[in-house]
Amino acid sequence: MEETTNATxxxxxxxxxxxxxxxxxxxCASLVVLALFILTANFxxxxxxxxxxxxxxxxxxxxxxxxxxxxxxGLVALPLTVACSFLNCFMPQLCLAMDLCQRFLAISTIxxxxxxxxxxxxxxxxxxxxxxxxxKSRILTVLAYTWVISLFTSLIQLSWYSPEWKEISTIWxxxxxxxIFCVTAIVLIPLLFMTYAHVHIxxxxxxxxxxxxxxxxxxxxxxxxxxxxxxxxLVYAAMLGVFITGWVPYFLLxxxxxxxxxxxxxxxxxxxxxxxxxxxxxxFNPLLYTFFKSDFKKEASFLYRRLKNFCCI
Numbered sequence: 001m002e003e004t005t006n007a008t009x010x011x012x013x014x015x016x017x018x019x020x021x022x023x024x025x026x027x028c029a030s031l032v033v034l035a036l037f038i039l040t041a042n043f044x045x046x047x048x049x050x051x052x053x054x055x056x057x058x059x060x061x062x063x064x065x066x067x068x069x070x071x072x073x074g075l076v077a078l079p080l081t082v083a084c085s086f087l088n089c090f091m092p093q094l095c096l097a098m099d100l101c102q103r104f105l106a107i108s109t110i111x112x113x114x115x116x117x118x119x120x121x122x123x124x125x126x127x128x129x130x131x132x133x134x135x136k137s138r139i140l141t142v143l144a145y146t147w148v149i150s151l152f153t154s155l156i157q158l159s160w161y162s163p164e165w166k167e168i169s170t171i172w173x174x175x176x177x178x179x180i181f182c183v184t185a186i187v188l189i190p191l192l193f194m195t196y197a198h199v200h201i202x203x204x205x206x207x208x209x210x211x212x213x214x215x216x217x218x219x220x221x222x223x224x225x226x227x228x229x230x231x232x233x234l235v236y237a238a239m240l241g242v243f244i245t246g247w248v249p250y251f252l253l254x255x256x257x258x259x260x261x262x263x264x265x266x267x268x269x270x271x272x273x274x275x276x277x278x279x280x281x282x283x284f285n286p287l288l289y290t291f292f293k294s295d296f297k298k299e300a301s302f303l304y305r306r307l308k309n310f311c312c313i
Contacts, residue, residue, distance in 0.1 A: 027272070028082050031279070038074030038282040042067040044300070045286050052299045058136050062119055063290050065143045066112040070282035073105045078279055096161075100154050102278075107186055108150035109281060110247060114190045115142055116289060121197040125204050153186075175258035183251045191243060198236040205232060239288050246281035249274040 045067035049055045080098035087094055119139070123130050160174040253274060256263040290296050 024085070027275075028085065030276070031078055031082055034276070034279055034283065035074045035078040038070060038078070038279070041283055041286045042071040042074065045290050045296075046071065048296065048299050048303065052303075055295060055299055057295075058134060058139050059119060059123070060295075061136070061139055062112065062116045062143065063286075063293075065146070066109065066116060066289065067286055069105055069108045069112055070285050073102075073109070073279065073282040077102045077105050081275075100157070103157070104150055104154035106247065106250065106278070107153050107182075108147060109285070110186055110190055110243075111146045111150060112143075113243065113285070113289075114193065115146060117194045117197050121201060124201050153182075176255065179251065179255035179258050183255060187247055187251050191240075191248075194243065195240060198240065202233060202236065235288060235292050238284075242281055242284045242288065245277050246284075247278070250278045 046064060049060055049064045077098070080094065080101055084095040084098045119134060122134060126133075157175070157178060249270075252264065253271065291300060
């Protein structure tokens, strides 16, 4: 339970009346700027889906729900992290709220990514049964369960939490077991499935590309297919890279903090940067999963032109 608090404290906590270290000020300022970028990117996704009818597809419903999760990270979790770093000596309950909020949104984001990957996997690998399996009502039901499961998984920690903030032997044991569960069920299993799904998607796309090549000898078409394939590979690699750098350190350092032992010998700068890795996912998710889609790029360009013309009036 104390992992986020501990990680934050190591990075930017100030509990004295002495002037703030320049490092703490820079980190907090950077987090505030990052929060603004996260809010802007995800709010744009929500506005586009709300205002543009062509974007109201079943696939984009999942992206919209993910954007809502990342938007809350920038609106609630990030400000709580900064506030906890300065006020935890006076308001420890604030850090508890921050810890639960971060855990809730972390789990929510990961499950959303798992749902989105599954949806894309079925769309590309099983296109003939996509409309029959992934109906709008089923997608909404899955997303509702995503939020409920995320909230339950984070709040379950309160069942063994001590409000007196005392060191009780059973607390760290329960937390450590909980962290092992999170690392296994929330990080490793989704990561393995996402890796398998992305590789399989690329293989299917390659087969489709080869089939098109056999049917046409047009050089421009072949070049476009190669470019699209290369772009897809880069995007999927970036998706996995962001997932690994954002969530693996977060949950592993959580496990270390709750074990009361040094499990990983890491430099202090890496522990500080890991704080940003986690929040950067809220910025990269809309960029990778949303704005790389052709329909979103088209509608975003349309919105940009309208805003540009409006400002020039």
